[in-house]
Amino acid sequence: MIRLSSADTTVEEAEAAGAPLVDTVRDAVAAAFVDALDDAVIESFVKPGCDVIIRVRTDAWLQAADAARNGLGYRFFDFLSAIDWMPSPFGRDMDAEQDTDSADAGSAAAEPIVAGYGGGETRFQVLARVYSLYEHVGVTLKADVPDDDPSIESWISVYGGVNWHERETHEMFGIDFEGHPGLRHLYLPGDFEGHPLRKDFPLVARRVKPWPGIVDVEGMPGADDDEGADA
Amino acid sequence: MTAPSEPQQLAYIAGQAADARVNVDIETGDGMILNMGPQHPATHGTLRIVAKLDGEQVVSAEPIMGYMHRGYEKLTEVRTYPQVTTLVNRIDWLGNFANEVPFILAAEQLMEVEAPPRAQYIRTILFEMSRIANLALFLGDMAVQLGATTPVFYAFRDREHVLNQIEAVTGGRFHPNFDRIGGLKDDLPKGWIDDTKAVMGKLRTFCDEMEDLVVGNEIFQTRTRGIGIIPADTGLEYGLSGANIRASGVDWDLRRDNPVGLAWDKVDWKVWTHPDGDSFARYWVRLQETREATYIVDQLLDSIPAGPIMAKVPRIIKVPEGEAYVATENPLGEMGYYVVSKGDLVPFRVKIRSASFSNISIAPWLLQGVYVPDIITILASLYFILGDIDR
Numbered sequence: 353m354i355r356l357s358s359a360d361t362t363v364e365e366a367e368a369a370g371a372p373l374v375d376t377v378r379d380a381v382a383a384a385f386v387d388a389l390d391d392a393v394i395e396s397f398v399k400p401g402c403d404v405i406i407r408v409r410t411d412a413w414l415q416a417a418d419a420a421r422n423g424l425g426y427r428f429f430d431f432l433s434a435i436d437w438m439p440s441p442f443g444r445d446m447d448a449e450q451d452t453d454s455a456d457a458g459s460a461a462a463e464p465i466v467a468g469y470g471g472g473e474t475r476f477q478v479l480a481r482v483y484s485l486y487e488h489v490g491v492t493l494k495a496d497v498p499d500d501d502p503s504i505e506s507w508i509s510v511y512g513g514v515n516w517h518e519r520e521t522h523e524m525f526g527i528d529f530e531g532h533p534g535l536r537h538l539y540l541p542g543d544f545e546g547h548p549l550r551k552d553f554p555l556v557a558r559r560v561k562p563w564p565g566i567v568d569v570e571g572m573p574g575a576d577d578d579e580g581a582d583a
Numbered sequence: 584m585t586a587p588s589e590p591q592q593l594a595y596i597a598g599q600a601a602d603a604r605v606n607v608d609i610e611t612g613d614g615m616i617l618n619m620g621p622q623h624p625a626t627h628g629t630l631r632i633v634a635k636l637d638g639e640q641v642v643s644a645e646p647i648m649g650y651m652h653r654g655y656e657k658l659t660e661v662r663t664y665p666q667v668t669t670l671v672n673r674i675d676w677l678g679n680f681a682n683e684v685p686f687i688l689a690a691e692q693l694m695e696v697e698a699p700p701r702a703q704y705i706r707t708i709l710f711e712m713s714r715i716a717n718l719a720l721f722l723g724d725m726a727v728q729l730g731a732t733t734p735v736f737y738a739f740r741d742r743e744h745v746l747n748q749i750e751a752v753t754g755g756r757f758h759p760n761f762d763r764i765g766g767l768k769d770d771l772p773k774g775w776i777d778d779t780k781a782v783m784g785k786l787r788t789f790c791d792e793m794e795d796l797v798v799g800n801e802i803f804q805t806r807t808r809g810i811g812i813i814p815a816d817t818g819l820e821y822g823l824s825g826a827n828i829r830a831s832g833v834d835w836d837l838r839r840d841n842p843v844g845l846a847w848d849k850v851d852w853k854v855w856t857h858p859d860g861d862s863f864a865r866y867w868v869r870l871q872e873t874r875e876a877t878y879i880v881d882q883l884l885d886s887i888p889a890g891p892i893m894a895k896v897p898r899i900i901k902v903p904e905g906e907a908y909v910a911t912e913n914p915l916g917e918m919g920y921y922v923v924s925k926g927d928l929v930p931f932r933v934k935i936r937s938a939s940f941s942n943i944s945i946a947p948w949l950l951q952g953v954y955v956p957d958i959i960t961i962l963a964s965l966y967f968i969l970g971d972i973d974r
Contacts, residue, residue: 513821539649
């Protein structure tokens with residue numbers, strides 16, 4: 353059951369009728385973004401009752417922020433971060449046996465890069481979320497970051513609060529933000545090498561010692577052991 | 584009396600060094616650098632502020648974080664979904680249970696399961712109780728940072744009652760780890776509802792005491808009124824949420840405006856705002872919120888439905904492919920998790936949107952031009968937990 357974020361949506365009625373889910377509020381929000389940004393939008397995706405995801409061209413990243421804040425009234429800046437879509441080259445090879453049996457074991461490095469909602473062609477993607485206090489709807493904006501030169505425009509001229517978020521994304525993913533006044537490390541020591549949230553950065557604790565695994569699966573109250581066992 | 588031995592002397596020197604919380608370093612030329620921290624006097628964690636002074640005025644101030652960075656976003660990528668709650672309730676350790684809820688809700692949204700009504704009610708009750716425990720400490724703690732010692736003892740005394748009630752249900756005072764995908768670990772113990780109502784009454788008395796002791800205090804008013812004013816638009820641009828933005832006159836509360844399935848829309852309560860945007864307003868709003876939360880808990884305890892506390896979920900939880908962002912109105916502000924799943928046992932990526940990170944990011948802007956004692960007032964009134972900044 354998907355919950356609503358606005359009384360105007362027709363999700364519940366549609367669900368009762370067995371029709372596909374329709375979320376008029378979020379559909380309108382997505383349409384407004386497509387109108388404002390024109391051909392800069394590559395793909396817009398609405399998950400009824402949950403979220404709106406708009407993927408824009410890399411060179412239109414700042415334009416998208418400007419349109420969201422100054423054009424469409426998305427005054428609240430929620431967060432900015434990135435996703436590394438490359439499957440982890442380490443896979444699950446250090447997991448305990450009972451975990452890998454139930455999971456898809458094997459070499460993950462051979463898997464292709466598959467992006468999530470809104471699509472994507474590159475390994476890195478930045479995502480940022482803005483929120484409208486008039487409509488009470490949040491929108492997730494995404495943009496691809498080129499593989500050969502991981503850099504994108506900074507949002508700092510539009511949303512001042514993006515400063516620390518971009519510093520964090522810079523140190524964790526190695527993405528440059530053009531126009532940011534000082535991309536210094538936020539958490540890590542100044543001479544730290546590497547970008548910890550990249551998938552090819554090893555989690556050393558896991559390398560040194562295998563994880564004991566989910567041996568401690570506890571019985572859920574009210575669930576029969578036989579029924580609940582098969583996932 | 585015997586002379587101290589050498590180990591004792593060394594221990595004393597080490598203790599003195601550890602106590603030297605404010606190191607002052609004088610630079611030649613353009614002003615003085617004042618280094619505050621990394622120890623936080625109220626042990627909300629370890630935050631260091633380096634302020635450049637011109638006489639008594641701050642020219643620029645720069646918070647330095649990372650002393651508590653535990654890399655939770657990386658760790659979630661190697662933990663199964665049920666294991667992640669153990670990590671996340673250490674983010675804001677004073678509002679423990681409230682941290683688990685948005686993550687569980689995000690996982691439930693992806694799995695398209697919903698907890699039964701009774702579980703939603705108990706979740707909301709525990710959520711509001713962790714809000715009370717968290718904000719009660721703030722109410723005493725801000726006063727102690729301004730030099731009034733008594734309120735913090737009252738705060739510790741009364742917060743204990745709330746923690747005892749949380750412990751009676753979950754078994755943990757600070758790290759309940761009680762929320763499960765599809766419901767809760769356990770039901771309420773016998774007699775708990777009546778005990779909790781008595782505790783809520785005590786907490787209301789505590790709020791009244793704080794109103795008399797702190798809010799009505801002339802010194803407190805002089806030190807907080809007009810100090811650290813945040814205009815609403817600037818606050819929104821910096822991502823301020825929770826009581827910090829409501830104290831700037833923005834009538835916005837995720838509990839009311841973005842219902843996520845919990846029971847807030849089943850009870851009658853109001854969102855408190857204050858038009859001033861200064862440190863006093865932030866204290867005042869949190870005080871009212873604490874009192875309002877006790878009313879929410881009372882009403883929920885009266886109307887709690889019977890039924891199961893756990894939906895049918897597989898024993899080994901695999902979350903279908905997809906992305907979900909769920910945020911709730913936590914004690915410190917908006918806390919959300921952007922969960923990306925690839926249909927595995929573990930999340931592919933979790934972006935933790937914590938309230939304090941955004942709330943404190945306004946500090947360099949806000950501290951420009953203030954006087955040195957006001958740094959303390961402003962930081963205390965912004966109210967952050969370092970675990971919630973560093974994650």
